[in-house]
Amino acid sequence: MATLDLFNPPGNLSDLDEGGRRRWHHWLSCRIDEAILGPSPHRVSHDGSRPQFYNATRTPTGDDAKQAPPVTWTAFPRRLRTRTNSDQERWELADSNRKHQDEYCEWIVTRNSKNEITKVTFTCEGPEYWEVLADYNPAKVLELYQTYVSPDVIESDLFVDGVYAKVNKWNNFTNGGVMHLIQPNNTLVAEIELTAAATIRRVVDGRELTGADELIECSAYGVADRNSDPHIGASVNELARDLADITLTDPVGLYFDDLATDGWKTPDDSDPKSYWTYLRGDADHPVRAVYEVPTEKKFKVSDITIGGLPIRTGAQIADFITIKLTATACRFGRSTAQPRTECRVKDQAAISEEAVSGLSSSRMIATVSSRRTPSSI
Numbered sequence: 001m002a003t004l005d006l007f008n009p010p011g012n013l014s015d016l017d018e019g020g021r022r023r024w025h026h027w028l029s030c031r032i033d034e035a036i037l038g039p040s041p042h043r044v045s046h047d048g049s050r051p052q053f054y055n056a057t058r059t060p061t062g063d064d065a066k067q068a069p070p071v072t073w074t075a076f077p078r079r080l081r082t083r084t085n086s087d088q089e090r091w092e093l094a095d096s097n098r099k100h101q102d103e104y105c106e107w108i109v110t111r112n113s114k115n116e117i118t119k120v121t122f123t124c125e126g127p128e129y130w131e132v133l134a135d136y137n138p139a140k141v142l143e144l145y146q147t148y149v150s151p152d153v154i155e156s157d158l159f160v161d162g163v164y165a166k167v168n169k170w171n172n173f174t175n176g177g178v179m180h181l182i183q184p185n186n187t188l189v190a191e192i193e194l195t196a197a198a199t200i201r202r203v204v205d206g207r208e209l210t211g212a213d214e215l216i217e218c219s220a221y222g223v224a225d226r227n228s229d230p231h232i233g234a235s236v237n238e239l240a241r242d243l244a245d246i247t248l249t250d251p252v253g254l255y256f257d258d259l260a261t262d263g264w265k266t267p268d269d270s271d272p273k274s275y276w277t278y279l280r281g282d283a284d285h286p287v288r289a290v291y292e293v294p295t296e297k298k299f300k301v302s303d304i305t306i307g308g309l310p311i312r313t314g315a316q317i318a319d320f321i322t323i324k325l326t327a328t329a330c331r332f333g334r335s336t337a338q339p340r341t342e343c344r345v346k347d348q349a350a351i352s353e354e355a356v357s358g359l360s361s362s363r364m365i366a367t368v369s370s371r372r373t374p375s376s377i
Contacts, residue, residue, distance in 0.1 A: 001065065004057045010129050010188070010253030011281025015144065020136045027132050028252060029057055031189055035196035046220065046344040051337040052199040052240050056247045062330030067249055071235040072257045073227040075105035075122075075321035082225060094315035098173045102185045103228050104254040104323050108178040109314040117301040119292040120314040124254045124323055125180040125280070126188035127166045134164030145170055148279065148288070149177040185223065191254060191325060194229060197221035198236035199246050201339035208241065208339065210234075218343035228323070236327055244329040256286045257324035259317070263307045267299045275301070291317055 006025040009016055016024060032055045038048050076090075080100055084090040098106045110119040134141045138159060145153040149170045157169045171179040181187070202209040202218050209215050212234035216222055222229025239246050256278065264272035280288035293301055304311050311317065 001061045001063055003060050004250055007057060008251040010125065010251055011255065011285040011287040012251050013129075013281065013287075015133055015140055016136065020133065023136050024129065024132050025057070027128070028188075029055060031192050032196075032248075033058075035192045038196070044344070046218070046340065046342040047197065047200070048340070050196045050199050052245055052335050053196040054245050054247050056250065056328075059245075061247070061328060062245070064332055065328055065330035068235070068239060068327045068329055070257060070324040070326045071232050072322045072324045073103060073231050074319065075103050075323050076227075076315060076318040077102050078227040079223075079225050091313040091315035094318065095313045096174070098178075098183055100183075101318075102183050102223075103226060104181065104186050104191070105256075105318065105321060106178060106181050106183060106186065107314045107318060108175075112300070116303075117311060117314070119290060120301065120317055121178050122256070122289045122291075122314075122318075122321065123178050123180055123287065124256060125287045126186070126191075126253065127180050127182060128188045129253075130166060130180050131164055134159070138164070145179060149179055185226075188253065190222075191232075192248065192252070194221045194232055195236050195246070195248055195325075195327065198233035199240045201237070201240050201337070202343070203339040203341055204343060210238075210241070220344040232325065239327065239329045240335075242329070242332050243335040244332045245335060246327055246329050249326040249328045251285055253285065253287065253325075255281065255284075255324050256289055257322040259289075259291075260320045260322075264320075265305045267303050268297070270297075272304055275304075289321075 006021060007028045009021060009024050032053075036050050036053050036055065038050050041048050077094060077100055079102065080090045080094055084093060094100050095109060098108075101107065105122060105124050107120055107122040109117055110121070112118050130141065138155070141158060141164065142153065142155050145158060153170050158164060166180070167173070167182050170177040171182060173182065197219055198215070198221055200219065202215060204218065209218055212230040213224065215237055216224050216230045216233050219233065221233055224230060236246060259273060259276045261272040261276075266272050275293050276289065276291050278286035278289050280286070291301060293299060293304075301311055306316055306320070309316070
């Protein structure tokens with residue numbers, strides 16, 4: 001099979017013209033190349049180059065290629081679920097600040113004067129796409145904010161000295177609106193790095209690691225107590241153990257997988273899923289969604305129940321949303337890449353801090369090695 005000519009924008013979005021699409025391709029291709037290279041060998045012993053991860057615009061995808069089943073996970077943050085004492089506490093905390101929404105899905109709740117929920121808006125768009133778009137066509141960024149967030153957005157709300165502010169008046173942690181992801185862990189670079197690092201096979205004391213928890217603990221490619229990172233890593237590593245070459249499927253991005261509405265009930269017995277709508281991205285790669293009851297209906301989102309409880313937070317809906325990414329594998333059984341036998345070494349200062357805080361050792365995520373931060377193009 002031939003190489004890809006260009007990487008497409010996330011969701012196959014049409015915001016960019018041909019020049020802009022080439023700009024996006026260049027940015028993404030560089031990030032993938034950096035992930036293949038990995039950290040410098042003299043900096044860490046447990047990591048290095050990732051020869052089973054490839055750039056599909058530089059290396060042909062093999063004739064035996066198959067798209068792996070999508071890797072899916074729940075949008076509600078697992079870290080909040082395990083660190084709170086009740087559903088009500090975790091729901092309210094998740095709604096209070098987007099800093100808590102760390103599963104590549106963020107949302108904001110719209111209420112009326114009676115404090116009833118009229119709409120909940122969700123996004124899984126990475127910030128990097130918006131930074132490239134803003135650098136190439138700032139007028140388009142303003143247009144999209146005015147279309148999806150508010151017609152009141154003005155250029156100075158989004159740009160400071162000509163530079164796009166991804167956290168701004170209309171896209172911030174607690175109020176104002178939601179346009180794309182801003183939680184520090186929710187980046188496309190993180191997805192690429194995690195996937196690339198997970199292609200390294202691990203053989204420790206003569207045994208090949210296969211479990212999600214032991215792989216992420218050894219490899220340090222993400223946060224151990226999230227829904228997403230351990231599951232992504234384990235799924236990718238399973239392909240690597242088939243001695244295959246692996247890449248992220250074009251268009252590279254994080255996408256909504258589904259909303260499950262079993263146990264939901266509307267006042268008029270209408271289908272609760274009919275109020276879930278995708279607003280950006282194509283049918284297979286949606287990146288923006290809204291849960292909203294049409295104005296002609298005589299009830300609000302707050303009048304819908306889930307498991308007998310009325311919807312009082314957007315987080316209750318996030319419990320039923322799944323996010324996905326998809327990888328492509330090829331050249332099965334042909335990789336000659338050797339597994340690594342070392343695991344990362346924990347940062348002793350972080351271990352001491354964990355002991356003081358009382359967190360379990362499974363939540364330790366700091367490492368001695370510091371990853372390089374890819375520069376913007």
